[in-house]
Amino acid sequence: MVVTTSWYLALGAVLFSIGAVGLLTRRNPLVMFMCVELMLNAVNLTFVSLGAELGDLGGQLSVFFVLVVAAAEVVVGLGIIVAIMRRRQGATADDLSVLGG
Amino acid sequence: MLDLVWLIPSLPLAGFLVLTFGGKRLGEPWAGWLATGAMAGSFLATVGVFLDLAGRDVQDRRAVTTLFEWMPAGDLRVDVGFLADPLSLTMCLFITGVGALIHLYSVGYMHGDGEFPRFFTYLNLFAFSMLILVLGDNLLLTFLGWEGVGACSYLLISFWFTDEANATAGKKAFVTNRIGDWGFMVAIFMTFFTFGSVAYVDVLDTTAAGTVAQSTATFIAVMLFVGAIGKSAQFPLYLWLPDAMAGPTPVSALIHAATMVTSGVYLLTRVNPIIADAADWVPTMIAWTGAGTALFAATIAVAQRDIKKVLAYSTVSQLGYMFLAVGCGAYVAAVFHMVTHAFFKALLFLGSGSVIHGMDGDQDMAHYGGLRRFMPITAGTFIIGWLAIAGVPPFAGFWSKDEILAFAWNESPLLWAVGLVTAVLTAFYMTRQVVLTFFGRHRFADPRSDEVDAVWAARLAGADEGVEAARAAVVDAETALEVRRGAATAADEAAVTEAEGVLSAAVDALTVAEAAVADVRAAADVRPDLPALALAGAPDVGAVADELPDAVADRAAHHPHESPWTMAFPLVVLAGLSVLGGLVQLPFSSSTKRLEHWLEPTLFHNEVHLSIGAGTLWVLAVIAVAGGAVGIAVAVAAYGQRRIDHTAFERPILAEAWRFDRKVSDFMGGPGRTGFDATAAFDRKVVDGAVEGMATLVRREAGLLRRFHNGLVRTYAVGIGLGAVGLVLWFLSRSSF
């Protein structure tokens, strides 16, 4: 059978949903970050698939930039997590609720 | 000269400011001279502006001088400016003129008072406010002056505020005025709503052009009328004026005779186009309110003993005449009477102040009598004022009152009848006042009923003491007898007999003392009551004539003195004006009706034309003079010649002013208070409750919503997720399958 673009898009959708559920469910901040990475990957897959279908390089270009920015984001995010987690061993996302009203 | 119109109110204002900050240092009498100088300067400025305006053509006699923009607020634009036209200048002339004379008078009257500078500070402030009132070119500026004179009236009535009664009188005046002010304010709002402006030029010209709906004009006219009756002391808001006599006499003369109380008449005259456009019942209401008040006040004045209270009720009555004139469409007559009234009423008040000054503060006419020997100038000028107010030709009051009566006849014979009866009563009570004060025997040294009562009480007390002493003596004698008897031996028979003799003597003495008490009581019972007014001769005090307290003898030695020149000079000037004041509006021919021509630009042809012939006018005049003569004759007969019993006129209910004041107080304290409390409770619970309820509601809602902000990232992520789901749902709903 021919694998059309829709299949790739469907896969991306499923991957995205799994990542979303993971983000909402897990408490360990690093694991939450990994779920974010899953979602980003799903998006990348979507971009590339659509770029291939439309015969345009724009999809891959976008993925390129997403990749770069995701890397920068991971750097900064992990820096923050390090800064917070050092203070308290085994802190989870639920402990960071000082901004609550 | 016309551009110096700003000088007219500025000089009293400058005087006020200087005296506020430096008054105490200036002290007596320079504070007084400064204030008088400010008023005199203002008068000269007024004369200058008047001459300028009079020299112009009739159409040009209206000049608005704008000083600065006061309130530019959206559609409302109110400027501070002065409207110099015949009406306002006429008012300014007598305000500044009579005001300056009264300032001069006060320098003499308030001599020795510890608060001398403060008095003149307030007087100048009052003059400033009054001038703003009449010169203002818009309703709001007039209202500013209106409130200003109300405040100054309060300050000046309660000038000697350490006496609580004076402070209360001041408060009463202010509060009663306030009720009228509400009407004025509503009228201003309505005026702005209707005309988009509150300036006289806009409002009056637009109204005169006839573009205003009758209902609107009626509403505004009625509201302004409410304000006017508060300020001009018409029924039922006249209550404050008699109490306002608690202030110093110059205050009564200036504020409550010549100027402030005429503000209401001025206001109604100023807005005559609005009254003309209002429903027909509005002028009728004004006329009947005036006439009714005039009659009402005149009846009360008949029975008053305080010299100033007579004049206070007289003022209320004369103001009623002015309202009657306004209601009959006779604006010129109203202004004419306002001017002449300013002259003779100020004269009468200042004269009474002179009398009070000469009598060292005693205001009760029962203690006066025969003062013309002691105070000739005061007496002479007072008599001129009396003749003016009684309507005796050719004095000023005759011309103005006659004019009003003619227009009243033109409107309705019933109104004329009320006016005539009031005129008779006016002549009567003024004659009564003059006779009691200046003629007849001098009653000052007469013993007074409280003094006589004290003497009789002392006598009775002495007799009772005698009885007590006698009783004690009897008891002593009895005990002595018992002692002697107890210690008796045959040899002490003589001592026993002696003691028995002492006892019997003591018993006799007791009998005598008791008889004496009975005699005193009997004599006290049959002693004659002192007459209220000892017109015939010194009251017969019976047996106690020799035991009167020293105060009586002191009074006998006292001689009332004439007032100093600072007080006498204004009296003379005002007397001259009262004689000559009629010249401005003699009804003989058009050329002598100077006031009418002068005021023409301000009247917008709303002056009613007399539809009665010259013959009727002569008849009415003769009847009025005859009525006045009757009043004078009856008063002279009752008080001078004692041929009629005067107590027939001085009924208690009149002396108590028909107990109206008490009814008002009872109502306000009873049902009125319930109403006030209910309103206050409504304000607290409903109005405030709604506002606070809003806040409580918001706070509760916020409290509920707050629970979503728990600070957890995951909760916020759920929110984002739900939002994303919603978004995709929307896209889903838009696509087809």
Next chain:
Amino acid sequence: MEAFVFFASAAIVLTGAVGVLTSRNPVHAALFLVQTLFGVAVLFVLQDATFLAAVQVIVYAGAVVILFLFVIMLLGVDRAENLGVEPIVGQRPLAAVIGASLMGMLLTLLLVATDGPTGAPGRTAPLGDAGDNTRRLGEALFTGHVFAVELTALLLTVAVVGAVVLARTVKGPMQPLPVVVVATSTEPADADAGPDTAADEESEEAGGA
């Protein structure tokens, strides 16, 4: 052939994703993530995006995940997370709802809708074949999108500087995190002890270990 590769890669990707979701140990989760990234790289190759596949493996799998592992090891957060208890009330059901509905709706949109998402024909540059990919990508980047490249370079620099500043050790005694029992204070009492007890458990374990 292509279908077989697709399905195999899809399976790898999805198992890796589920693995990230469900592993208790964060190190396991990182490894599952690597699995997913590899699968995605294969899918890229299938689409002739060879350069991106290489970058994916080198940067994502090779650097980012390694970074994750470094941090995990550094901070010692490799303790197992107690997946059984969920302190926030309603979080799991809501997450399930969101996930399921997202997946469902997206799949519906993609597969069933007749006028599903389509894009306008691309205009950036024509897509070449697999061999040409790197050259074409490079050309497009450094001619038409050079400004964006420079900006991303700046972004990376800033990120690095920021990370260094954030993560440096500050001299002095360590202050504890503020303990604010706000998270579940408005929730019913049974969940009140949640975060604190969980945290206390973990800290006790950390302290005890």
